[in-house]
Amino acid sequence: MANLRKNVAIDLGTATVLVYMRGKGVMLNEPSVVAMDSYTGKVLSVGKEAKKMLGRTPGNIIATRPMKDGVIADFNTTEKMLTYFIQKTLGKSFVKPNVVICVPSEITQVQRRAVIQASKYAGAYKTYLIEEPLAAAIGAGVDIGDAGGSMIIDIGGGTTDVAVISLGGIIINSSIPIAGDECDMAIANYIKRKYNMIIGERTAEDIKINIATAYPRDDDELYEVRGRNLINGLPMHVFITSSDISEALSKPLNKIVDTVHDVLEQTPPELAADLFERGALMTGGGSLITGFDKKIQEKIGIKVRLAEGPVTAVVRGTGKALNWIDKLDSSEMGEESGRKKAIEERMKRNYI
Structure with a gap:
């Protein structure tokens, strides 16, 4: 059997x-x-x-x-x-x-x-x-048994896990309850504050998938959003841009960036030297936010790249x-x- x-x-x-x-x-x-x-x-x-x-x-x-x-x-x-x-x-x-x-x-x-x-x-x-x-490291093709250090930034729906891995184990790590769901909530709250319109979590997720960006885009196209008017309760619609969403996401994304920075600060010097050479690897659906890898890279000073197939890694x-x-x-x-x-x-x- x-x-x-x-x-x-x-x-x-x-x-x-x-x-x-x-x-x-x-x-x-x-x-x-x-x-x-x-x-x-x-x-x-x-x-x-x-x-x-x-x-x-x-x-x-x-x-x-x-x-x-x-x-x-x-x-x-x-x-x-x-x-x-x-x-x-x-x-x-x-x-x-x-x-x-x-x-x-x-x-x-x-x-x-x-x-x-x-x-x-x-x-x-x-x-x-x-x-x-x-x-995530194994799925991204990292040899976790190697003595050299590897940094993984896994941004899921409910949590973001940041870890430095060496010799088959986690050397230093941090897990925070800020990830995709928190980004959806930030988008919904931003639209509520700016446009007096209430949207559901499915709509917020659709906005994130379609136009979420860590930085405003050059071609700032309008994106239609439908919801309920906060004042009179009637259906309404507004047009938003990626600039709106980058502003809405600034707080949760900055918290994730700060977590990556904190983990890097606690990394042993020898492994930190490896990370400077190898860079960091991003996985999870949250890593698909346009420009987020560059935002992290600017903060920590080492190369950050997306894993192949980050959602299924x-x-x-x-x-x-x-x-x-x-x-x-x-x-x-x-x-x-x-x-x-x-x-x-x-x-x-x-x-x-």
């Missing part, structure tokens, strides 16, 4: 869930949203269909995001969401899969146990955890970690040092 058991890698993100299977690549990429009937507790839809219901549901239907700031906020809903995604990926199977899930680098032991338990109840045989910066790295699944941390209390040592040994023997 062990030979029939499949191994699945999951990027359990605040905004998106990605599922990877060895030999098949990324099998699923859907929003981490669940729509439920509040009367019966029955799940009505999950993922893309549920996201369409955000802000549009009648009183008895609740569309929610069970993940917040990279960790589980609603255990029961997260369990149902994981069950749906695992079954959608594997189909009907009598053999429970092994699951590798990436988690923020500064997750607490309580939050770690919640992820393991939710995965177990969702149908996993064993659940293994790997930190997002390590997974974390789940691809988590998928590669399936190669040494038996060496990952499956305990609820965590065995950090032993796991890192095992990864280092595997990397030195070129198992990846």
